[in-house]
Amino acid sequence: MxxxxxxxxxxxxxxxxxxxxxxxxxxxxxxxxxxxxxxxxxxxxxxxxxxxxxxYRFLSVTSVGRFDVRFSDSVTDHLLGSRDLAARLCQRLGVKLGETRVDDAVSIHLTSCTGLSDQGPAALVNGHVLTRLDGDRIVQMADFIDQGMDLDTWPKNWFKVEDQVQLAGLLLEGELPLGASLERALTLHPADIFSEIDRSGLRGRGGAGFKTAAKWRFCYEGEEGAVPGDPTIARYVVCNADEGEPGTFKDRVLLSRNAQDVFEGMTVCAKAIGAQHGFIYLRGEYRYLLDSLLRGLKVRRLRGLLGRNILGVEGFDFDIEIHLGAGAYICGEESALIESLEGKPGHPRNRPPYPVTHGYLGQPTVVNNVETFAAAARIMAYGADWFLSVGTPESSGTKILSVSGDCERPGIYEVPFGSPVSDLLRRCGADDPMGVQVGGPSGTFIGPDEFERILGFEDLPTGGSMMVFSQARDVVAIARSFTHFFAHESCGFCTPCRVGTSLLGQLIDKIAEGHGTPHDLIEMTQLAAIVKNTSHCGLGQTAAHPLMQTLERFPERYQERLKTLFFEPGFDLDGALEVSRQMTGREDAHAHLTQSG
Amino acid sequence: MTDLMTHKIRIATTSLAGCFGCHMSFLDIDERFFTLCEHVVFDRSPFTDIKHLGEHVDVGLIEGGLCNAENVSTLREFRDHVKILVAVGACAINGGIPAMRNHIPLKECLEESYLVAVGIDSPQIPNDPELPLLLDRVRPIHEVVKVDYFLPGCPPSAEVFWTFLTDLMAGREPQIPEAQIHFD
CATH class of the missing domain: 1.10.10 (Arc Repressor Mutant, subunit A)
Structure with a gap:
């Protein structure tokens, strides 16, 4: 076996x-x-x-249950009551969160955002997606699990995932005819493909905004002194579909309805840089998309759009393989993703050298976001001018946004770059917003006086996550949730991040629970600077953003929780003696401690 | 710090959940101890056997973390009476070796030691009020009081103590050179 x-x-x-x-x-x-x-x-x-x-979180040395349930633990799921639902399911099934029931029937865990923030609370059961959970479903679910009912017999609508495209633009409107952009690319020399993409101004859609044409060209040219396009060198095209940033789900939608555009973009890239192998790194949470993606690839092979001698061009061989992730946010970082593709733990590599020269197996590799490939395909088919007709000089084209949180119409909004946040808030029906987390926890938290800021690389770059929070929400609780997310997802490779994110988590817990003093805020600010400046990769470098950005914008929300004391422990000091008191039966004066000196 | 020019600096030291290794390392300043004593006077410390701190103490050096209620009381006495409180060594800063018991529930620790281990005669958990009650976890001292300075090391070398105290005596913000706290 x-x-x-x-x-x-x-x-x-x-x-x-x-x-x-x-x-x-x-x-x-x-x-x-x-x-x-x-x-x-x-x-x-x-x-x-x-x-x-x-x-990897989805692998385990001890057995999970025959039904392995993982509740999405994004802040947007919290707003919809996910933690309560998880607790109720645990209670009904008599199992502790994070453990497997003694009869092996069920295990229940929390997991990082599953990319369904617009239709939460969400969960995975044996890799299948459950959306729009509620109290009734939890009750039924507990019965199904106790009766050992096969997942096939559970109500079909529980597994329904909707695209919820609320606003379509360049990339989501209409359909790109199969092979259209590839046919055009075949008429072009690599240099002309690079210049067309370059002229379109396309920049990476994952958030960092590196110029796509430059990335492709560097990969084609190889290291200094190498022969550009040297056919003896293996090159790779990698599509980053490890959409782990909490609150992002636009790649899921692109892969469900526009997967052919993504494949096409990858193939165009392969043609330009001279690659024969492509990978899609699909996050484990999106495993349910695997079959349809594999079918899509099969269609392309049958149509001669993948495989040997693509579209009859002698020597143009390229195929795409899908690799699954297994529950590690850090694998969205491109060098960690490559490590993972190589079958290793996803620790980010030292850079430079960059993946464009030393990527998969040390070979030149292009790693682009799903949306970038989809955009490249359409630019190739419709031309750079078509793309330039929308957006701003620095940020051409559109951005697909995943909108969730406190709004009437969550879902996918493809907006022109350069639109103000206020415009989006109006469209999605956010009546009373206190703030928006732009670009996920590692992005920027903006308050009401910043809603006129524009989406684009010149002001607010974003990988696509837009979480809206109403005035009723507690900004400290939001920042706390994000801080714990980073502590949870730290890969543990470097000390400032592994230890620092946990310490930040303890400090914000202390403050949020009302044990904080002014000293703790100073401590937190100093620690945040250390974690930011000394961490190995972007995770640690951005892990303190939620705390620092909300502290800067809403200092009063933090200060109102502080004690006026000089210092107080962040845990129940007298409670720490309880075990000893019970075991010794003592209740004398020395058997107790006061909380503050 | 002008009064320090005329008055001797008062220093108090203690070892909580520590091994006295930091104190031993302090004594490794050797003959410089005589120079030190021209400028400082020791208050509560194992060096003097004074049991409680005087009213105004300038510097408190704490070795060891917190493993029981008495440690907490002692630490608080220091914080209440000293101007500058210093966490000395790995145990005060992180919990150190004693904190290795944090992986085992306290109940199991006590049962193993006093009730079930091989060779125990008349098993019982000691409960005399004279004995300090154990905390459920060993804690670094900064989790219970505000700490002003941290001297890392297991133990911090004699040079670290010397640099720190001579800087203080000279009225400078203590700056430990990296070479003195670089361990690999």
Missing amino acids: LCEIVDRHGGQATSLLQILIDVQMRFRHVPPRIMTALAGMLHLPRTQVEAVVEF
């Missing part, structure tokens, strides 16, 4: 993660004997296999 799984994935060490995901599905955990066997079969040290199992 193991041999069969290993063979299916080509028996390479780079497939380790893919193999382990299948093992996990099969055995509901990765048994130690299988780790040993795999190490032997793939010629890897056993510790490396173990490291991978321990790194």
Whole structure:
């Protein structure tokens, strides 16, 4: 059985993660004997296999339940009552959160945002998506699980995922005819493809905004002194579909309704840079899209749009493979993603060298966001001018936004770059907004006097997440939730991030629970600077943003929680003696401590 | 700090959940101790065996973290009486070796030590009021009081103590050179 799984994935060490995901599905955990066997079969040290199992949240050394339920734990799910629903399910099924019931029937966990913020509260059950959960469904679900009812027999509408495209623009309107942009690309020399994309001003849609044409050209040209386009060098095209930024779900929608555009964009890129292999790194939470994506790829192969001699062009060979992630936010960082593609734990690499010269297996690699490839495909088909007709000089085209939180009409909004936030708030029906988290927790939190700021690389860059919070919400609680998210998702590779994000979490807990003093705010600010300035990658460098940005904009919300004391412990000091008191039966004066000196 | 020019600096020291290693390291300043004593006077400290702090103490050096109620009371006495409170060494700063018990529930620790371990005669959990009650977890001192300075190391070297105190005596903000706190 193991041999069969290993063979299916080509028996390479780079497939380790893919193999382990299948093992996990099969055995509901990765048994130690299988780790040993795999190490032997793939010629890897056993510790490396173990490291991978321990790194990814969807892999486990102990068995999960026959029904493995993971509640999405994004702040937008919290607003919809997800934590309460999770607690109720645990209670009905008699299982503790994070544990597996003794009869192995069920395990219930919390997991980072599952990319369904516009139709939450959401959860995954054995990799299948549940949307719009409510109290009634939880009651029924508990019964289904207790009766061991197969997922196929659960109500179909529970698994319904809607696209909710509220506003379509350049990328979401109409349909790009299959192969249209590829046919045009085939008439062009690589240099002309780069210049067309360059002229369109397309910049990476993941948030950082690096010029797409430059990235492609660097990959084509290789290192200094290399022969540009040297056909003996293997190059790779990677589509980053690890959409983990809480509150983002536009890539899910693109992959459900415009997957062919994405494939097409990747193929155009492959043509331009001379790549034969492409990967889509699909986050584990989106596993339910896998079958339809594989069907889409099959269609392209049948139409001669993938495979050998694409569209009859001798020597133009390119194919796309889909790799699954396994629940690690950090793998959205491109060098961590490449590590993960290679079957390793997703630790970000030192940069430089950058993936364009030293990417997958050390070869030149283009890593672009799903939306970037979709845009590139249409630019190739309709021309740079078509794309330039919308947007601003710095940020051409449109941006697909995932809108969630306190608004009437959450969902997907494709807006021209350069639109003010207020415009979007009006469209989505946000009546009484206190603030908007633009670009997810690692982005920018803006308050009401900033709603005229514009979306674009010149002002507010965004990967697409827009979480709206009404005046009724507690800004400290929001920042606290994001801070814990980062502590949870820190890969643990570097100390400032691993330790710093946890300390930030403890400090904000202390303040939020009313034990904070002015000293703690100073401490938090100093610690935030250390974490920001000394962390290895973007996760740690942005982990303190939610705290610092909300502290800057809403200092009074923090100050009103502070004690006027000099200092107070952040935990129940007298409670810390309770075990000792019980075990010794003591109640004398020395058996108690006051909370503040 | 002008009064320090005329008055000797009063220093108090203690070891909470520590091993006295930091104190031993302090004594490693060797003959410089005599120079030090020309400028400072020791208040409560294992060096003097004074049991409680005087009213006005300038510097308090705390070795060790907090493992019981008495540690907390002692720490608070220091915080109430000293101007500058210093966490000295790994245990005061992070909990250190004693905090390794934090991975085991306190109940199990006590049961193993006093009730079930091999060779125990008349098993019972000691409950004399003279004995301090254990906290459920060992804590670094900054979680319970505000700490002004941290001297890292296990233990901090004699040079660190010397630099820190001579800086203070000279009225400078203490600056420990990186070489003195760089351990790998």
